[in-house]
Amino acid sequence: MIDVPTNTGEAVVFWVCAVLSVLGGIGLVTSRKAVHSAMWMALTMISLAVLYISNAAPFLGMVQVIVYTGAVMMLFLFVLMIVGVDASDSLIETIKGQRWTAILLGLAIVVILVWGLGSSLAGIPAVGLDAANRDDGGNVQALAHLIFTQYLLVFEVTSALLITAAMGAMVLAHREHWKPRPTQRELSEARFLGAEHPGNRPNPGIYARHNAVDTPALLPDGTPTELSIPGPLRARGDVAPVDIEDVHQIEEADSL
Amino acid sequence: MPATGVFSLLWLLIALPLAGAAILLLGGRRTNKWGPYLGVLTVVVDAILAIWMLLAMMGEGAEERTFNDNVYSWVFAGSFKVDMAFQLDQLSMVFVLLITIVGSLIHIYSLGYMSHDPDRRKFFGFLNLFVAAMLLLVLANNYLLMYVGWEGVGLASYLLIGFWQWKPAAAAAAKKAFIINRVGDVGLSLAIMVMFVTFGSVSFDEVFGSAGQASEGTLTAIGLLLLLAACGKSAQFPLQAWLLDAMEGPTPVSALIHAATMVTAGVYLITRSNAIFDLASWAATAVVVIGVITMFMGAIIGCAKDDIKKSLAGSTMSQIGYMVVAAGLGPVGYVFAIFHLLTHGVFKAGLFLGAGSVMHGMKDNVNMRRYGALRGLMVITYGTFVICTLSIMGIPPFSGFWSKDSIVHAAFESNTLVGVCTVLAAGITGFYMTRMVAMTFFGKARWEDDVHPHESPKVMTIPLVILAIGATFLGMALLFWGNIETWLEPVVGYEEHEIAIPELLLMAITLVVVLAGAAFAWIQYARREVPVLEPHGNLLTRAARSELYGNEINDSLVVQPSFWLSRFLVWFDNAWVDGFVNSSAAVVGGFSGQLRKVQTGFIRSYALSMVGGAVLVVLALALVRLS
């Protein structure tokens, strides 16, 4: 058994990353907006990756960054976009006693785990992974050795699992078309027979001061028209107010 | 003695009618044509066998007249052993003769009486079943096998009383007979149990042999229980209410079962158990008391009934009371009880079959107020009926005189009061029998409009004649030629005492009392006009008409309390048992109604309880592991 000295470098890394990850966790749980929670989550994951590397698991650290932070968090953000980026939970708790019981239970978990694990692990020296990594000439090679010999069956089964998950996602997200896709002719006919004006709607920002997506276009008589704002923004009420002062100034300038 | 020679055919006596019953009842409609003749044949063969056995038995010495035939080992449970074994001794010999000979005559009579009935095959099947069971009863050599026969005759009685099942009165009467009999049967089964506990066995030899070793209390208990059984089967007070209702059955049934044989089974039981009654004087006294009460009860009831069969049933009850009195008197009386049983069997069967013949001619009407002046139209019936009447009244030289006077004499030997009672009852007997004869055969014709009385066919009158001959000569034959006292003495014992008054004087007094009763009835019913509608009558008449309120007493003492008990139990079941069950269900329901509020439907609540549970489990594990 070789005693692995934990030098001060590791201690500094640990403390910094520990604090950051705890902060990230608390931020995740307490943010109002979901996107902010995702950001805090990313922070936690990066600091955890650093901790993995300092624990002689460089491969895992990289995988953490690439797969977790890279792929999984991006997936979360995409879904947030679909569901509603702006949707913010009210932090008022509707179920009575839920919040306080939850915090109490969380504290209980921490206490039990720390006490239990701490008392059993006290004084046990860490063996360190130098020997394990040295055998195969590096951490990646050692992990590869293990995957393809001892854990081969697990590997194959997890690959089946991944395929199933991908298929599951496709099946769940699939929208069945009950009617044939409307052809361009049908769309056109519907447009001209419809109630609305068949022509193009005005682009946002026409005759307005700005041409941002949320700035409504102005009709010839100067009134803003909401029709120029894209649907989702309109639904959210994300319409920027038109600066009437500027319009009046322009009118005065024109009439001069 | 082991059964050899003709006695090895003992089992055949029972097997033949039993086979006849099986063939007729199981064979079904296929046997309808020849079935009745087969039924008659089995009993006739039995009668021939019985006479043969009698002749063989008479050839043996007096002490060697008991024959045992062990057919097979029936019960062997530890120390309790019962065999299916038959015993033919002098007592059972006379019974076998009575059952088979009178039974054959009644079977032949039924060929004519039931000739128009579509179910006659079944009738003969049941009659054969009865004969088999009754023979088993008297031939068994242990109480348990006798109980089988006892129950068998009860079953046959039920089947035969309720033969015309479609008549509600008949069905009710059958049920009543069976239930009241059952009460008596409880007595017999308890007696058997006590015997087993006391003596370790229920066979006659062992029980009677060791009777002297049991305490008097035990013997009195056994005696009283046997008396209860005898009361049930022989229609003695207090279990007498079924006999008059049993007249709903066809007349041959009344003749065979409720006159000659089944109702005498009680007397057989007491006489067979003489070893017990001799040692338990209280039980014997109870027997005499019951006998005296029933003697009077039956006679009084018979005086007021207008139904000819019910009047004869009352008479049967009274005559069996005579036999029970004689049996209760102990060794002075056992012999005469059996003597009277035999003569009564013959003349009572003759009276019943005669009544059946009258009914046959009067279109099955049983109301004597609708008879009258039949003696010219039904000569043979009239003649045989009168002979049997003279016999039952105890007029010399007919058979009833010898047997009844012997009982009167034996009664005076033991107790003067009992003796006086027997004489009085004889007087009442004279009254009601003369009344019956007068109302039926004398006086003016009170027939209904479409009734044409006529004599019955030969198949019915020939048995009547044979029975009348028996009613005339049997008494003298048994007493003088057969020496009935010495014949039965080895089985039941015989004693004779002196009485205060000379024998001849006693006979004369009895005869005078009987003739006085007869004369009184003659004046009332033959000389005076008999009203067609029954008159209101005085208190005693009305009481006698309602069978001395026997049914009302049973109703209030037994039937109504049973109804109350069952109603109470129903209420208890509904209110308490159901209430308990329902309320425990309601408690569970209420509890679950509250418990379901845990299901709030919120995922987070469920997650909370999951985490809480996990924390508890880990805590418990940690505490256990680390302590």
Add this chain to the structure above:
Amino acid sequence: MNPSNYIILSALLFSIGTVGVLVRRNAIVVFMSVELMLNASNLAFVAFARMHGNLDGQMVAFFVMVVAAAEVVVGLAIIVTIFRSRRSASIDEPNLLKY
């Protein structure tokens, strides 16, 4: 510095994740809390691998990551499907199991 510090950190992150699951109403935030719990257990595995001196812990952590990725895929697909029909991503909405 004691290597068991990592374990304590893992326990802390795990409990924060639990509280997040129980307290938040937005389905996606709840999901992210679950991911936090999984990450915490991964950290514990890696630390134990170091303590024991063999790579089994890292193997397990690797496979946990794979499985967690698959789970996220399917879970988010479910959330999207539910959102399409119910127009809401709150996990308090579907309370049809209520008594």
